[in-house]
Every structure is written in C-alpha cells, then in structure tokens.
Amino acid sequence: MEWFEALALLIGSIMVLMAVGMPVALAFLAANILGAWVFMGGERGVVALLNNGWGSLSKFALVPIPLFLLMGEIFFHTGLGGRMFSAIDRLLGRLPGRLSYVTVLGGTGFSTLSGSSMGSTALLGSLMVPEMTRRGYKKHMSIGPILGTGGLAIIIPPSALAVLLATLAQIDVGALLIAGIIPGLILAAFYIGTIFLQTRLDPEAAPPYEVENQTIAEKIGLLLRDVIPMIGLMVVIVVMMINGIVTPSEAAAFGALGVLVLAIVYRCLSWAALKASIRGALRVTLMAYLIVFGSATFSQLLAFSGASRGLITWATGFELDPIYMLVVMFCVLLVLGMFMEQISMMLLTVPIFFPLALSLGFDPIWFGLIMLLALEISFTTPPFGLLLFVMKGVAPSDTTMREIYLSAIPFILCSLLVVVLLVLFPPIALWLPGLG
Amino acid sequence: QETITAVHAFPETLIYTQSFLSFVDKVNDAGEGVVQIEVRGGPEAIGMFQQPDAVRDGIVDMVYTPGSFYGGALPEKDALVASNLTAIETRQNGGIALIDEIHQEKMGLKYLGWFDSGVCYNLWTRDAPTFDADGNLEVEGLKLRGNAVYNAFFTNYLGAQVIDLPTGEVYAALQRGVVDATGWTQIGLIDLKWNEFLNYRIEPCFFSTDLGVIVNQDRWNELSDEAKTIIQDVAIQHEIDSVNALRAKRDADFAALEEQGMQVVELEGDAKAAYLSAAREKTWERMQELMAEHPMGTANYDRLIELFYDASAD
Amino acid sequence: MRALIRIYDSLLIFMALISAGTLVWLMISVVLSVLMRNMGIQPWAWLFTSAEYGILYMTMLGAPWLVRERGHVHIELVTAALKPALRRIVSRLVAAACVAVSLILAWYGLELFLTNIERNDYDVRAYFYPRWLLTITFPIAFSFMAIEFARFVFGSELMHSGEAGIHE
Numbered sequence A: 001m002e003w004f005e006a007l008a009l010l011i012g013s014i015m016v017l018m019a020v021g022m023p024v025a026l027a028f029l030a031a032n033i034l035g036a037w038v039f040m041g042g043e044r045g046v047v048a049l050l051n052n053g054w055g056s057l058s059k060f061a062l063v064p065i066p067l068f069l070l071m072g073e074i075f076f077h078t079g080l081g082g083r084m085f086s087a088i089d090r091l092l093g094r095l096p097g098r099l100s101y102v103t104v105l106g107g108t109g110f111s112t113l114s115g116s117s118m119g120s121t122a123l124l125g126s127l128m129v130p131e132m133t134r135r136g137y138k139k140h141m142s143i144g145p146i147l148g149t150g151g152l153a154i155i156i157p158p159s160a161l162a163v164l165l166a167t168l169a170q171i172d173v174g175a176l177l178i179a180g181i182i183p184g185l186i187l188a189a190f191y192i193g194t195i196f197l198q199t200r201l202d203p204e205a206a207p208p209y210e211v212e213n214q215t216i217a218e219k220i221g222l223l224l225r226d227v228i229p230m231i232g233l234m235v236v237i238v239v240m241m242i243n244g245i246v247t248p249s250e251a252a253a254f255g256a257l258g259v260l261v262l263a264i265v266y267r268c269l270s271w272a273a274l275k276a277s278i279r280g281a282l283r284v285t286l287m288a289y290l291i292v293f294g295s296a297t298f299s300q301l302l303a304f305s306g307a308s309r310g311l312i313t314w315a316t317g318f319e320l321d322p323i324y325m326l327v328v329m330f331c332v333l334l335v336l337g338m339f340m341e342q343i344s345m346m347l348l349t350v351p352i353f354f355p356l357a358l359s360l361g362f363d364p365i366w367f368g369l370i371m372l373l374a375l376e377i378s379f380t381t382p383p384f385g386l387l388l389f390v391m392k393g394v395a396p397s398d399t400t401m402r403e404i405y406l407s408a409i410p411f412i413l414c415s416l417l418v419v420v421l422l423v424l425f426p427p428i429a430l431w432l433p434g435l436g
Numbered sequence B: 001q002e003t004i005t006a007v008h009a010f011p012e013t014l015i016y017t018q019s020f021l022s023f024v025d026k027v028n029d030a031g032e033g034v035v036q037i038e039v040r041g042g043p044e045a046i047g048m049f050q051q052p053d054a055v056r057d058g059i060v061d062m063v064y065t066p067g068s069f070y071g072g073a074l075p076e077k078d079a080l081v082a083s084n085l086t087a088i089e090t091r092q093n094g095g096i097a098l099i100d101e102i103h104q105e106k107m108g109l110k111y112l113g114w115f116d117s118g119v120c121y122n123l124w125t126r127d128a129p130t131f132d133a134d135g136n137l138e139v140e141g142l143k144l145r146g147n148a149v150y151n152a153f154f155t156n157y158l159g160a161q162v163i164d165l166p167t168g169e170v171y172a173a174l175q176r177g178v179v180d181a182t183g184w185t186q187i188g189l190i191d192l193k194w195n196e197f198l199n200y201r202i203e204p205c206f207f208s209t210d211l212g213v214i215v216n217q218d219r220w221n222e223l224s225d226e227a228k229t230i231i232q233d234v235a236i237q238h239e240i241d242s243v244n245a246l247r248a249k250r251d252a253d254f255a256a257l258e259e260q261g262m263q264v265v266e267l268e269g270d271a272k273a274a275y276l277s278a279a280r281e282k283t284w285e286r287m288q289e290l291m292a293e294h295p296m297g298t299a300n301y302d303r304l305i306e307l308f309y310d311a312s313a314d
Numbered sequence C: 001m002r003a004l005i006r007i008y009d010s011l012l013i014f015m016a017l018i019s020a021g022t023l024v025w026l027m028i029s030v031v032l033s034v035l036m037r038n039m040g041i042q043p044w045a046w047l048f049t050s051a052e053y054g055i056l057y058m059t060m061l062g063a064p065w066l067v068r069e070r071g072h073v074h075i076e077l078v079t080a081a082l083k084p085a086l087r088r089i090v091s092r093l094v095a096a097a098c099v100a101v102s103l104i105l106a107w108y109g110l111e112l113f114l115t116n117i118e119r120n121d122y123d124v125r126a127y128f129y130p131r132w133l134l135t136i137t138f139p140i141a142f143s144f145m146a147i148e149f150a151r152f153v154f155g156s157e158l159m160h161s162g163e164a165g166i167h168e
C-alpha cells in the first residue's frame, strides 16, 4: 500500500467515525482495530494494539493530570476558588475582563513552571471556567486564555518536551530552553492583547457588573485572607520543584494535598464537596486517558504503516527556497500534530527535519524553537488536540466542542504570529542564548 | 527478492540505533536481489517495551533491542549483562549459540547477533565520591538514579538510596538536584547532555550492554538459505565491527569529557575487586532465581557463566 | 433476571469505586514517597510501581461507569444536522458500532490475557509483576462497556442528547 493510501485509510476512518458522533476514544479504538488488521497482520494486530494500550497507560508521566484535576475540583467545590476570585475581582476594581487577565498571568506562571500542558489545563480549566461562567463571562473568555497558556508550558523553561527535542536533535539543551523565554513572554503579551481586543469588540464578553470601592485596609485584608494563602500554595509547590524536593511529576500530589489542608483550615471541607471533587476529577481523567489509550496506538499505526514518514519525505522532497521549505516543514508538523501525540511526532520528524534545516542554513536552536511552537499549537488544534478534550471535560456541561474550537483560534493565531516574528527577527530567539 | 521488516528500540539519532542502521545498510548491499531489510521506525512505530512481543507474534520480523526489555521471558539475558567479554569471544566460544538456542526454545525467536558489545557502565556523580577506610565507595547520602537493570547491584549491594526515573526525566532531575548520581554506559552521556551536571566518573566500569537483534523464528525459517547466510554473515561481521567502532567512540567521548573537566576516580585493590564481583554476582543471583521459575530451569546456568565470564579478563 | 441486573449494577459501581480509590491512592503514594525520600529513607519501590499500574486500573475499571454517565466526549456534527427521527436511528447505530468495538476488544483482550498466563509473562520494573494481572482488566472492562453501550442501542435513553442539535 502506498503511503498516501495508508494515510487516507487511517485518517479517513477516524474522521468519519468522529463526525458521525462516535465517542472520540471509541473512534480511535475502531480506527486502530482497522489499521492494526490491515498493517499488522490481522488478529495478532488487534492483540498488539491492546498490548500497547496497557504499556501507554502504566506510565508515571500520567500521574500529575488526575491530581491537578483533583486540586482544581477541590478548589471549586469547597468554595475556596470562589473566595479567591471574589477577592481578586474586588481588588482589581473595574478593569473589563479582569479574570481573563488573571488567567493569563496566573496560567503563564503556573503552566510554564509546572511544564505540563495537560496538567495546567486541567487545573485552570476546572478552577476558572465554572467560576468565570458563573460570574457572567462568555465562555471563550475563560477557555481561550487557558488553552493558550497551557501551550506556553512547553515554550518557557522548564520544559520536558524541549529537553527531549534538544536531546533527539543533538543540540544544546540549555540554549534551546533559554531561547524560549523571550518568545514565550511575547506570546503571553499577545494573549493579553487578544483579551483586550475581545473586551473592546464585545463589551458583553466580560461581565459589566460594578464592584464596590474598597479602602486600602479592606484591600490588604482581602489580599491576606483570601488571595495570599491560595496563591502561596502554588508558590510553595513551585519552590519545591525548583529546589529539587519534588520532581514536576510529583508536584501535583502536593498541590492536591495542600488544597485539602487549606480547605480544612478554612472549615469548608465537607464530605459532599470531597465526593463531588473526586467524582469530577475522575470523570475527566477517565475520558482523557481512554483517548490516550486509543491515540497512542493511532500515532504508532501512522508511523508503522509508513503513512507519516511518506508524507514527510514527499513534502520535503521539493526543491524550494529555504523560507518555503520552512513553511512546508511547519505545515507538515501542523498536519501531523492534528493526529499524533507530541513525542511520536518528534521521534519521527527530528531525524529528517534537522539535517534538512542545517543544509538550508537555519540555526538549529532557532529551528528547534519553531518546532516547539508547532508542537505547542498541535496541542490545541481541532479536531484532535488533547487539551481541547480535557477542556470539554472540565467546562460546564452545556459547553460545546464548537465553542471550544472557536475559543482556541485567536490564541492559535497568536502563536502563528510569534512564528512569523521569529522568521523576520531571529534574534528574538537567539539573542539570549548568545549572551551565555 | 525477499523483504523482512524491522524496528529498533531507541530513537533514530541515538548511537546504538545508528549502529543497527549501518548493519541494515550492509545487509541491503550484500543482499541485493536476494533479501532486503525494511526499517519501519523506532519507538514511534511500536512501543519500546512492546517490540519483543511484536516480533514474537510476527507483527514485525526483526527487532533491535536490549535483552533487558524482555528479561521477564528470558532471564538468561543477565549472562550478557554481567559479562566481561564481547561478542567476538562469545561468538567463538559458543556462548552466542547457546543464547540463540535459549531464545528459540523459550520465545520462538532467532538470536541473530549481539551488537555494540564491549561497552560497559560507569557510575557518574556530581560531587567528588568519598571512600571509607577500606577504600570502598560510600553511597550514604548519594541520590542515585536507578532502573530495573542495575537495581540488583545498586540497592542490594551498594545499599544506595535509588530513585527510579525514566531516561527522559533524568536531565531535569539532575538540574534540580532530585538525583546527583546515575549509572550510564561509557558512551552516550554527551548526547544526553548529562555531562552538564555530572563531574566525576567512577572506575572500574561494570556490566555490559546487552543489545541484540532478534528475528521471528517462523519468518527466519521461511527465508531461502542464501538469504539466511547473507544476513547471518553480515551480522557476525557487524558484531566485530561494532565492538571496534564503539571502542573508538568511547575513547573520543572520554577525551571530550576530560577536556570539559570530567574527573576520573578509581577504586583500588580489594575494594575494586569487591565492587566488580558484587555487580556480577548480584546479577547472576537474580538470573538464577528467575531461571528456576521457568520450565527450562537452571540447567544452563553454569555453562552461561563459563561462556560469558572470564576471570582472567577482569 | 432482576437479581442478575442488580448484581451487574453493583459490580459496575464497585469497579468505579475502585477507580476513584485509585485516584486518591495516586496522591497518597506520591506524597509518601517524596516524604520518605526527603527524610533520607529509601521509599518503598511499590509506592512508585503501584501508581504506574494504578493509572491502568483506574482507567479500565472506571470506563464502563463513564459510558453510563455519558462522560465519553463525542462530537455532534452529523447528528446535530439530522431530523429527530433520523438522529435517533443514527445514534443507535453509532452505539451499536461502539458495542461491536467493545466486544472485539473484549474478545482479543481475553486472548491476550490467556496468552500472558500461558507464556508466564512478567512486566519487569522494580518487581516482576505477572502481566495477566494487568491484561485481565481488558476482557472485564470492555465487556461491561459493551453492555453499557448496548443500553443506548436498545434502551429508552439515547447516547446523543436530544439537545445536541441546539448546542453543537
């Protein structure tokens, strides 16, 4: 079978199954059964797919997500989150869309330091979306910024994906990590600009409600009682990570424990709240991990069948100017990113793209950063970005996939804009590492 | 012309994979018109730990993987792990033939060759290692990264506080001080960039890599005699070539590391002998225990040790 | 028959409770091992391993319950555009396809489980853990899922909510 036939078979079957409304995880599994049957020799292929499934689901790397979810759900169900946001609301006064800005700032800080896109989407999504919806924000004002900052986790150090990319490509890890700082901050600034524009274009997007003026003393009181302890918890976790007391994968457990302790201290931990929190965290985890079960094998079938390698070889086979070759490679990453998980994509593309990039005269660090941006975008590109499904799980139940897609688009455009800036002004990436 | 499919356990850019790919090139040159190996990819095509099952079940015909990835089914791989010989000597003395026989019997696999042998493991540390009055390494307070291959040695003998981490997380763990020491093969440290944090290499080295090519037995039997001969001959030649190539690579890596300030610390005399024999014997112990649980039992135990360990080579 | 249904229901709930307990265990095991490590004690290796295997048990044992809760996310593109009568048919057909997928996986899951026993396969991490203890979750979970999806084929409730057309 030619590579494009294999590609059409695999992607075609999953698109059709998802479009007719088969649950995403089941659609992956069905496409896998078909693909395994065709490419792996019938029945034994299906057995292999199951064999693969338990392998991809018994990894420590998956431990943080349910715990970040638990943390966010406890925050929400005990009312701790509500307290914090009421306080922030009153502290910031009348700024339209204030909680969206808070999301970007808090999300940038937290997701970059945790290094886990899924984890921080899970945490921020379960914490902020229900709370902001309750306060009259349109959903895209909470969903969009969270999806955006979730992706920032892999650009700004520390970032496990950046380390892996640098290792695979045999480039300087430190330089790639440092190269991400300025573009990451620019991206965060673009997010803020996007929210500003959104509140200007549609004043109804963020609630216009008035807040009573507060005296300085009241403000300090609010800050100390309702904001510092919660934010402090996040800070403590981050400090524990930086000092090597916990690995990033372990940090979430302390987050969940910390919120439990706070809830006890604030006397708002009830049996009902705890039950609702576990139930909520479990629902989203199960949904996301059954998709992980299916999509891990789907990525492998794309690779094993030769479909993705064929696409890459074909696309990079043209003789074009360097800048067009860059566009071609970027597009291949975006297309693959819709259907494959990030690590498989790196394993597949790095051995082909990096030598090509070098032969075209690109700086490898600069190119590595552009690849990271493509990977970041692929987390949130319809139809398959896993962050979108996590968001669907944590958002209020009447949230539709379309709303989530539409919320993501402005923030994806921001990332594309950063890529354009990087092409026009490479020093954005290369200036900082060059100092070292 | 016949085609056999293959996958490799590690990413394509890793030196061991490059070695396997050069073997594939050699087969494809020698086998033109007769037999060709078609590489389907690495862990992105079939999961690293699922590859042994995949070749056993005939989903792919050939796999390049450490024996340790299927140590549950074939504990005899520890003979290679604890070996102080290379594929060159063990091919000659019949050791590899015995390993092949065991693969066929236990897993329905043809063991084609032991590649990239002769590379051993060192302990690498951030801070200067300390020694007790008898010259033994002190592991008290060392935050040592471990994994299933070396824990029998690290925990049972050294009594170290082992932190299990996947390879991909070690860089960040070193950076943050979650661990400050790790075992690793003599080569590859630079590729993983761990040398940014590690400053001492402790000699002597212990263990050996156990990377080998396994082929589905039914598929192997279907091949023409001509194809079999080509593949087997090239494999035996590559066993020899890869030993030499990796020795050269090791020397180059060591030189590059020393230039960056990597210090070498050596255990001496009795302490050295005790260290080496512990690494070996704890591993043999594990092998014997696990072999006893299999239907084949421990009948091959003594022969394996005789063929893969030469006291005079230490 | 009614007794049988009651047993089935309590089994499904029991599995979901194990799943929930595992989630809490993830937190406890990580916190314990970090505390031990920072007190200079060697953390029990089974803390780490139980968390890794826990993810699998949690996902598989909880999956049937999630079907009942309609928590598996799906996209209502076609179903939203259809007239109610046709949508009901499509919805039941999709649910039937889910039953088929689950049954296939339950069947081959059983085969994998039996192979693991026959070959005496172990998963090698800190311990040698019999692999059938992991793969036994497949025939169980996918059989239960098949039954749960079948309720959307034959039962009064539909998998694709009536409000789908409004929302998607």
Ligand code: NA
Pocket (backbone or CB within 6 Å): A111, A112, A113, A114, A115, A116, A152, A153, A154, A155, A156, A157, A158, A159
């Ligand atoms: Na980060």
Ligand code: NA
Pocket (backbone or CB within 6 Å): A337, A338, A339, A340, A377, A378, A379, A380, A381, A384, A385, A386
């Ligand atoms: Na994607």
